[in-house]
Amino acid sequence: MSQPAPQYPYGEAHGPDAAPAPHALLKPVLGFLGTWHGRGRGGYPTLDGDFAYAQEVTFSHDGRPFLRYEARAWLIDADDNPLRPAARESGWWRLQPDGRVEALITQPTGIAEIAVGHAEEGTVDLSTQEVALTPTAKEVEATRRRYTLTGADTLTFVHDLAAVGQPLQHHLSAELRRRHDRD
Numbered sequence: 448m449s450q451p452a453p454q455y456p457y458g459e460a461h462g463p464d465a466a467p468a469p470h471a472l473l474k475p476v477l478g479f480l481g482t483w484h485g486r487g488r489g490g491y492p493t494l495d496g497d498f499a500y501a502q503e504v505t506f507s508h509d510g511r512p513f514l515r516y517e518a519r520a521w522l523i524d525a526d527d528n529p530l531r532p533a534a535r536e537s538g539w540w541r542l543q544p545d546g547r548v549e550a551l552i553t554q555p556t557g558i559a560e561i562a563v564g565h566a567e568e569g570t571v572d573l574s575t576q577e578v579a580l581t582p583t584a585k586e587v588e589a590t591r592r593r594y595t596l597t598g599a600d601t602l603t604f605v606h607d608l609a610a611v612g613q614p615l616q617h618h619l620s621a622e623l624r625r626r627h628d629r630d
């Protein structure tokens with residue numbers, strides 16, 4: 448008797464030419480749309496040494512003036528073999544008419560960030576406005592994230608971190624390439 452539950456009827460676009468058409472406010476970030484992967488290096492004064500990691504990042508939209516953002520990383524050895532899963536996060540970048548970006552980003556380590564910044568052609572620079580922590584999360588005070596399109600298919604990412612009593616400083620940098628098998 449009962450009808451099948453309705454399926455979500457709206458599409459998700461992973462590229463500027465995919466449907467639905469992007470909202471006009473997404474113009475400064477159209478080059479980010481899609482899935483990226485690559486390698487990076489990280490470290491922090493409280494850690495024993497630097498580490499190498501690989502990462503996959505996806506930006507998509509549903510026609511409204513925000514991007515959906517998802518990233519997952521894993522540690523790798525010198526031959527690119529996976530060592531263990533590392534940070535994951537997901538969130539939303541809300542584009543404003545003057546190019547400001549308001550971002551909401553959450554991580555399974557108990558950290559939720561509200562970050563603000565701006566998008567110009569090819570770069571997005573976000574700094575923490577507020578961090579909320581679950582009771583057992585590591586003490587994170589602030590972050591700064593810079594994403595730069597260095598070519599149509601290359602994206603660099605730099606992440607600074609103020610946490611566990613340390614001032615804002617480098618935690619991660621990565622160079623990502625666009626994946627063409629997913630659009």
Ligand code: HEM
Nearest residue numbers: 489493494498500502520533534558585587590610611619
């Ligand atoms: C590509 C993404 C990331 C990678 C590969 C990464 C990797 C690491 C690694 C390997 C450690 C050492 C502890 C461990 O082995 O788990 C660490 C520590 C830490 N990371 Fe990250 N991380 C990433 C993103 C982030 C982000 C987005 C934040 C915060 C917003 C963050 C905050 C921290 C903090 C607070 C510590 C602990 C430092 C300490 O207790 O001394 N990480 N990270």
